[in-house]
Amino acid sequence: MGDAAQLDRGGAVVIRGWCPGALRPMDSGDGWVVRIRPPGGRLDAAQAQAIADAAEAHGNGVIELTGRANLQLRGVTPASHVPLIEALRPHGLIDADARAEGRRNIIVTPFADAEADRLAAELAKALVASDLALPAKFGFAVDPGAAPVLTRDPADIRIEAGPTLRADGLDRAAPYRGPQDALALARWFLDQGGAPDGRGRMSALIAAGAQPPGAVLATPNPAPRPAPGLVPEGLLVGLEFGQIAPDTLRRLGRLAPLRLTPWRMVLIRGAHRLPAIPGLILDPHDPRLRLRACPGAPACPQAQAATRPLARALAPLIPADAVLHVSGCAKGCGWPRAADVTLTATGAGFDLIRHGRAQDAPALRGLDPDQLPKVL
Ligand code: SF4
Structure with a gap:
């Protein structure tokens, strides 16, 4: 960030x-x-x-x-x-103010019906009114369709079919009666030490062995990844x-x-x-769907190289389910998450990072763009 x-x-x-x-x-x-x-x-x-x-x-x-x-x-x-x-x-x-904006960190399924919209609006109102000091990246997903579509997207607390409430990283859910339940789970996250220095994610807390109370319900299988x-x-x-x-x-x-x-x-x-x-x-097989890239040079003065032409040229070499991220510098503005392959421009060519972010340790350093097709 x-x-x-x-x-x-x-x-x-x-x-x-x-x-x-x-x-x-x-x-x-x-x-x-x-x-x-x-x-x-x-x-x-x-x-x-x-x-x-x-x-x-x-x-x-x-x-x-x-x-x-x-x-x-x-x-x-x-x-x-x-x-x-x-x-x-x-x-x-x-x-109304930056505090309210920061708390309204909710992704809503784009396939929402009126009930899902109501759940999302109710949750947003409760979050804005709450006194919880959650990490800035801590977020919520409202995804109550029969098969959830947001499971691969960043959220710490998920409202899914039922409705149920699920902590990210857990395969069991609790009944969801209203926003007070989502807030209680967020408070549990803080009480368990999920954000010791103001940062932290639910999935890390769950991976460390913490178990939220009441999570006994089986969860539905996620929907296939949507495509155009x-x-x-x-x-x-x-x-x-x-x-x-x-x-x-x-x-x-x-x-x-x-x-x-x-x-x-x-x-x-x-x-x-x-x-x-x-x-x-409009084509679900279009290789451009696999690409992430910041504006790069010449748009950004911090860029060490052009990004998007290179990403376009390499797209056909990237497997259908993989993501290629080309970043103009180690800041990684274009995709702050891990990608299957990340190419980070430096003053001396591109560093190649596998399954990481633009600033992570590279597997290969200083690659010339001409070498990249062979390496990939
Ligand atoms: S990642 Fe670097 S080059 Fe790309 S937009 Fe951000 S600051 Fe500019």
């Missing part, structure tokens, strides 16, 4: 270490990154238009869908941050590098309500066909 800047209520900026948000942007190589958490992962036409307009007017026009189904705008500056927030606030996209194409709820479209052009976002928003996913895909709710819109991946 990089440094981030918080805009406080008085308008002053404080540089500190945070998970980024809209009110606490993160400093990156190409300016501030402003992360928007649309409530419930939903966007209507006006919200999609507002985000697209704000990205162009107050950022560098780059909009990225994150691994937690949020949208981040890049290239925001200290001068453009306040007008950006003012443009988005009337559309219900900005929390038709689904009962509409049409899933993929985004290369998770990036969506402002005009593409506007046009999709005008078609139907949108649901954001943590899979570099957007669900166009209720759609069955799509007009020709450039930049969307």
